[in-house]
Amino acid sequence: MRTPAYRVQLSPEERQELETVLNDTSQSVRKLRRAHVLLLADEGKRNQEIQQITGLSEPALIAIKKRFVEEGLSLKEKPRPGRRPKLNQDLESILIELTASEPPEGMPYWTMQLLADELIKRNVLESISDETVRRILKKRSLKLSKKRIVKVDDALD
Numbered sequence: 001m002r003t004p005a006y007r008v009q010l011s012p013e014e015r016q017e018l019e020t021v022l023n024d025t026s027q028s029v030r031k032l033r034r035a036h037v038l039l040l041a042d043e044g045k046r047n048q049e050i051q052q053i054t055g056l057s058e059p060a061l062i063a064i065k066k067r068f069v070e071e072g073l074s075l076k077e078k079p080r081p082g083r084r085p086k087l088n089q090d091l092e093s094i095l096i097e098l099t100a101s102e103p104p105e106g107m108p109y110w111t112m113q114l115l116a117d118e119l120i121k122r123n124v125l126e127s128i129s130d131e132t133v134r135r136i137l138k139k140r141s142l143k144l145s146k147k148r149i150v151k152v153d154d155a156l157d
Helices: 013-024 027-041 047-054 060-071 089-100 114-121 130-139 152-157
Strands: 142-144 147-149
Touching: 013 027, 027 047, 027 060, 047 060, 089 114, 089 130, 089 142, 114 130, 130 142
Parallel strands: none
Antiparallel strands: 142 147
């Protein structure tokens, strides 16, 4: 029988904190699973038993235990790498101003694609999709209307 590479030994305070987390239903599922794994590991359960109880893979269990041993009790999510946003706040402001301006000649109103094309035409960006434009407007609670841009909260009144 081999010795586990990462042995979890919780202090009474850590155990209490994890039990408190498990009883808080507002926590994320990931955080709850991490707490559950650490508590089970501290009770001396083997990886196969913890896998059956939690449904996590063995590499996931090992990663949780490794992080505890190396960094201490930390149930928070680590930042995930991702693509930087295409538009910063200044560029978003340009987009918002553009939606309030007159649409191109011959067009009755702005569309997401027209806005994306206009940003490229004005050399604000090299490329942008209409979906990115839609997400930015949604994030700002703005919606395109055939007459003008409308704040979504205002449209509900």
